[in-house]
Amino acid sequence: MIRQDFHQVDPKRRATLDHKKKQFAAPVYKQQDYPHRLNFYEVPPTAEITLEQFEQWAIDRLRILAEIEACSYRNKSPAETEAHITPLLQKYLPLSSNTSSSLGATDQRLKNERQKDHYSHFILRLAFSATEDLRRRFARAETMLFRFRFQKDDSRERRAFIESLNLDWEPVSDEERRELSEHLVNATPGLRRVDEESWYKVDWERVPELVERRSVFLYRGKAYVPGREQLSMIIAEFTARLERSLELTSRALPRLDEDDRLTPILNHLSKNFGSAESVYSEGEGFVDGAPITAQNIDQLSQHFPLCMRSLHMSLRKNNHLKHYGRLQYTLFLKGIGLSLEECILFWRQSFKGFTDDEFNSRYKYNIRHAYGDVGGDVNRRGRGYPPYSCQKILGDSNPGVGQTHGCPYRHFSVDNLIGLLQSTGVSDRELLRGVREDVEKTRYHIACNRVFEWTHKAEIKRVKEDGTWNQTDLDTIVHPNTYFKRSYLLKQVGRAPKKA
Amino acid sequence: MPHSVSPGESPSHRNDEEVLPDAPPTDATPSGPEEKESEATENDTKDRLADLLFDDDDDDEFPASSAPDTKNENPASRDAVDSSAPQPAHVDTDTMLAFYQRLFPFRYLFQWLNHGIVPSPDFGNREFALTLQNDAYLRYQSYATADLFRKDILRMNPSRFEIGPVYNTNPRDRKTLRGGQMKPVSKELVFDIDLTDYDDIRSCCEKANICGKCWTFVTMAMKVVDTALRDDFGFQHILWVYSGRRGAHAWVCDPRARSLPDDRRRAIAGYLDLLRGGAQSGKRVNLKRPLHPHMSRSLEILKPYFAQTTLVDQDTFVSSEQAQRLLALLPDKALNDALRKKWESSPDRSSTNKWADIDSLAKTGKSSTLKTSTLREAKQDIVLEYTYPRLDSEVSKKMIHLLKSPFVIHPGTGRVCVPIDARKAEQFDPLSVPTVTQLLGEIDAYDAENPSNGAGDAVDGEGSVPNDSDVRGSRKLQDYEKTSLKPYVDYFRSFIAGLLKEERGGKRERNEDMTEVKTESMEF
């Protein structure tokens, strides 16, 4: 089973699928025509495509969404995101305007692009409707993609597209506009004269951001929105409709589970975006040639990010860890390349005060499960669960009393956090002040990166100067396993000045 | 899909965890049961992967909130402040029980939350949280009918109880559900005004104490909020309730308000929110001009209150310390110097005079640079800073937030949390709200005067049999009707009647919505 690379399908499965080019939706053979470049994805696809197309298109779109998510998670500005995404879109999911072809919307090339965009969206809907978390992330990434394209769209085509949507925005009559003109001007920032704009009345719930910022006139439950707020309203509408459809899809899913040709593909897709962090793939945290064994963990722990370091410290202190801590730590250790056998050995030795029988009956199974050595088909095929990303750890529930999992930057009180940092030798006053500030602004992973940069500043300087590492190698860390790997490699720089 | 692991696949070792004697340092404050449980709801909606996998131990101690969240998450946090205040006689358990037996309007409360007479999920899936006499806090209680509700309250005899959201399923079943399956689906939009948030600007009382003078802050806040909710957001069914000591709650009961998701609640809270920063920070109101219509309207409502309450009753700026603060909010140095000089020479100058000084000195041209509009705007900001509602907006932002039920007894004051008619908000006097002891005395007094009304029988009449028998002249009086609680219950009944009327009209519409959703394409 190949999991590292989602471009590849299991060869066995491919063999059985290749000759079965079956339709995957309703058996109506109907080619839709796509008069507009943009799509609200209201109508599901109905034409046949091959399973290869099914998978490839979905993978191409997934790439884009994963990159978009990564950009937003790394706090990239819209301009930076645009620079990053544009070439990728061109490559994997081009979508041209009607004006780009002399034939306009009837050009077969445009049709193909639009079909791929349409179908891949719906395939991913299936893959990502299973859990609330996936749905939320999918809707977010899709919304960003839509916004991006919407803003780029040719303004005439955009207007035609909006008209085609039949949104129930009630235009404000001239008379009403005149009556309300003072209120409209006062409520709407950046407006000089009311007749500069055309106005719409919508339920206020549709423009929550405007309401929250007190930037819109409200009267008896209606918001009076100027034409230029169309963008945010269209976007909100897009998100709202998508969220609702995802909800509906999730309820329809059990039926689809029975289609055994699609399920594995869908599982595969969601896994690559899903509980695994999209910016991290299996094996990414491995360091070739590093001596990763149970014996060495103590020594290696100097390279661990604070979340894992603190788990390690309390494990050593208490000879025990509670279950979420064990899970978080086990997956991390798996991610740095500790083998299952070594991992079991590590826990066995760490849990002093338990007999072998006790250990085996209480803990061993869970470790094996985390490695995908036992459990159901899905679990084994997926080699257990992927190591948690910062996003996952940060987003998780607050640890309870006596629990140690989570991210210290997020889940510790500031004083405890600072204490912990100091106990690991991080005591620079200026740095700690920065950490406090980050934490106050809830930019936890930035605090973590700040600490990383400080503790590795000599090495970072060096690899930058000698040009062995480029900026992407030093991108913001968003995964504990990346933290480890980078730390480990940087500290090796003195001995072997080249990165793995 | 990683999340579709069936429960059968997860190992179950249920005997795992011992409690560690020396738990490592985390920030998790040892927390009361309320925080644990209220966090649980949020956790339920999160990814339960770990639970499926490691479904083994310490479930009970699992969700505790971290310190920063505690204030927001803990619906009882306000009352924690209470305990630092002087405590009047506590209500003893017998008195409490007698109150529930004879006076508490269970049936109306049921109708209010049920939105009809026939028991529906609106009531059955509604969460109640009981604070017992020993301070234990029981969340996720629910009741199928008004009778079961009443029976259980009589049995538990809680010192008070709170109302949470309606869930998509019975909250008592939450343990048997897979994670994330219990979701809140509706709750009234609520607001909380509390006089402790006004401590820096009320000079008459502090902490838990109130008097008629400072209660006016609550009155003006109610006016501003109520007007905005009606005129701007179009809500009509807004129930204001005295919180029993020094604040008021609003329950917006319109169907449209009840189903608002959290982000829309946040939007309203943000719309109404004005003051930024605590008492220590500088100018807390910095409005852009022109003023948003909500702000200019609020300003008109508040100006007379500023003139009376702030300048006269509180005489807020009489002390030199407060006068300093006032100066800090004014924009012009030359003017400030002139004012400071004048006020220093007559230390007892009243707030009204000081406020008038601002304009008169500005007119005599102490400053050449100051524009009239700048001064006017600064003064507007000041009026708002000293009178605009100070809402605890966290309460409003989340559907799952619990709020104390109307008509329970405030344990500190013994007063009933009675509804307030917002149209007559000025007439409401918190200090004349009946206490439970007083009410029970009124029943006895009435029964003594009217022996025919069979005191013995009345014990079981819970004060709220449906409004059937007004026509029957010889009807036996409900106990509440013998007391000064009657006008409040009557107001509550009329409020419910208005709400139910709208519900009956609206139900049909919503049913149509439902069918529309169902017929939508499910292919994808």
Ligand code: SF4
């Ligand atoms: S930010 Fe990420 S890597 Fe750093 S401590 Fe938190 S969870 Fe660990």
Ligand SMILES: [Zn+2]
């Ligand atoms: Zn007072």
